[in-house]
Amino acid sequence: MSKQSGTSNFLFEGSDWNFDTLSRVYDAIEKVALEDLKLDVYRNQMEIISSEQMLDAYSSIGMPLMYQHWSFGKRFVYEDTLYRKGRRGLAYELVINSNPCITYLMEENTMAMQTLVTAHASFGHNHFFKNNYLFKLWTDAGAILGYMDFAKRYIAKCEERFGLAAVESILDSAHALMDHGVFRYRRPPRLSPQKVQDRVRERLEYEEQNYNELWRTLPQTHNEDEEAEVEDNAQDRKRALNLPEENLLYFLEKNSLVLEPWQREILRIVRVIGQYFYPQRQTKVMNEGCATFVHYHIINALFDKGEISEGALLEMLHSHTNVVMQPDFNDPRYGGINPYALGFAMMQDIQRICTEPTSEDRDWFPAIAGTGKWRETLLEAWENHRDESFILQYLSPALIRRFRLFTLGDKADEPFLEVSSIHNERGYEKIRSSLARSYDIGAITxxxxxxxxxxxxxxxxxxxxxxxxxxxxxxxxxxxxxxxxxxxxxxxxxxxxxxxxxxxxxxxxxxxxx
Incomplete structure (x- = not known):
């Protein structure tokens, strides 16, 4: 590994950076991530963007290729106003679940912050995206960028052919139903960009050949005998339509009698995007906890090896501390449990249980307590769990006490709240179960x-x-x-x-x- 000239062995000095420094720091981070933590990552692609470009990425749900819609512009103005007035900061980075894994770094960052966010995003998030079972089952990192390029070009062509208002009307309705446009229990098929375009062409040809304008003009029938017969065959009708169906956008795309072929394709585009983000909604605590733990371990390892200065470490730890801060319930900044705080604390707690367990830990986690295999335990957890199951299996009594968690019983017919679970053995189980349920997408959607x-x-x-x-x-x-x-x-x-x-x-x- 090359070092800077002079007597210093530091990878960098001062806040300024250039691409040679970024490359040198990347190599040092990669060595710790792969050799020490045993991470497995996609190839990284790092891009430097301005604050305005970061705001633009915010507004278009973080995708490097995204079609146009008025809601994205509205959000851009909102975020930009808060940022310019100093009421909200910007993320230091943005990472895309793709292959290669794309990380956006803010050009305004200091070199210390570039080091921190490279470790956080390019290795922490990258490893989680590549290895967690939800992402492997439900997303195709190698195809998403090609698909988004197709979607952007397709919607732009629709706007040219059918008008901006017509396309926006369909997108408005599709966006309103995006949370109800995902398959929760069966994996959608994976299509390459070329197959997607072939399917679009085949669909257009089929519908043009089979469309009959008389279908719209048929009068409604009110024959009571016919209606009774139809009602008798209700079960057959539902079976033919595969009802009940929870994916509303899918049902409308396949069965609506008024949508044109191009409109159906737009519904499908919105469905694919919603499906792509579905695993991220289920793994916020784990994903951010993994990335935060990784960057914390790496920057400390670099400091222990004498490769970064105390000043750089303190700058990074200052940012790290802000990210994992958990405001109290009566703090004006309180907005619920901080996923960074809970995720990072659980990762550190697993490390503690594996290396320095208490007797309580041995009772609650006999399989991992005292084994010393914290790397293997974390890698297994990152691969095989989502937030709900991770909390249900690994949240310890020690961490429940540290976060001062308890449960409240709130019955509508009672004039008071009851503290139903406290810090005892039975209470720990109920608190853990209640917290896990609060992260179950199936329960809260x-x-x-x-x-x-x-x-x-x-x-x-x-x-x-x-x-x-x-x-x-x-x-x-x-x-x-x-x-x-x-x-x-x-x-x-x-x-x-x-x-x-x-x-x-x-x-x-x-x-x-x-």
Missing amino acids: PDIQVVDVNMLGDRQLRLQHNIRNGIVLEENSRDATLRHVRRLWGYDVSLVGRDNATGKMVYEAAAKAR
Whole structure:
């Protein structure tokens, strides 16, 4: 490894940086990451961008290639205003789950910060993206950039051919349903960019050959005998449409009678993007915890080897401390549990349990306590868990005490709150389970499914919200979202909320044709 000239063995001195220094520091970080921590990463691609480019990346959900939409511009103005007024800082880096793994570094960063974020993103996040089972099952890092390039060009062509307003209208409705446009229990097929374009061409040709304008003009039938017969065959109808279906965008893309082929393809594009980000929503604590632990270990290793100065280390630790700070519940900055704080603390706690366990640790974690194999334990955890299962398996009583966690029982018919779980053996189990459930996407995302539609009758799309724990949808946003479903479906849409436990109907809502 080359060193700077002179008597200093430091990789860099001062805050200024250049590409030679970045390369030298990258090599030193890579050696610790691969040889000491045994990380396995994609090839790295590092790009230097300005603060304005970072804001632009913020506004377009962090993708290097993204189609245009007014919501991205709105968010850019909002973030830019806060940044210019000093009310919000910018991320020092942005990392893309792709192969090669792309890391954006801010040109305004000092060399110490470039060192920190390279270790954090180019090795911590990179390893997690490549090895965690959710990302391996649900995303294709090698194809996402090619697909995004196709999506950007396709939507731009649609805007030229059909007009900006028509395309924005479809994107508005698709974005409103993006959280309900993912497959949660079956992996979507992986397509190369060339296969995607071939499929688009085949779909257009098929629909143009089979489209019949008379389908739109057929009058609705009101024959009671025919309606009774259709109702008798409701189960067959549902089987034919694979109902119930939780992926609303997928159902609308495949079955809407009013969408043009280009509109269906736009729905698919939004679905693919939503599916791409689905694993990240389930691994926020683990992903940030992994990256934070990695950068903390690497910068300390570099300092121990005499390759960075005390001043550089202190600058990096100052930033690190800000990132992992957990405000108290009565602090104005409190916004819930900081995923960086919880994730990093759990990674360090696993290291402690493996190397310096207490008797309590040996009771709770007999498989890893005192083994000294903290690297192997962390690598296994990063590979095989998501936030919910990771917390359920590895959150220790010691960490529960450190974060001063407890659970509250909040019953609607009671005028008070009850502290239902405290720091005892039974309480630790309940606190861990409650915290794990709060990170379960399946539990916190409303369960809304297509349950029925009579394609030969009134064509009304019937949705059902399976209500958990008495939590209903906010009325204004619910009705606004139903109008988006109505726009994509083309006919009346109804939504029924049913209590999961009792099966009782709690509310009804509808979006009807004007």
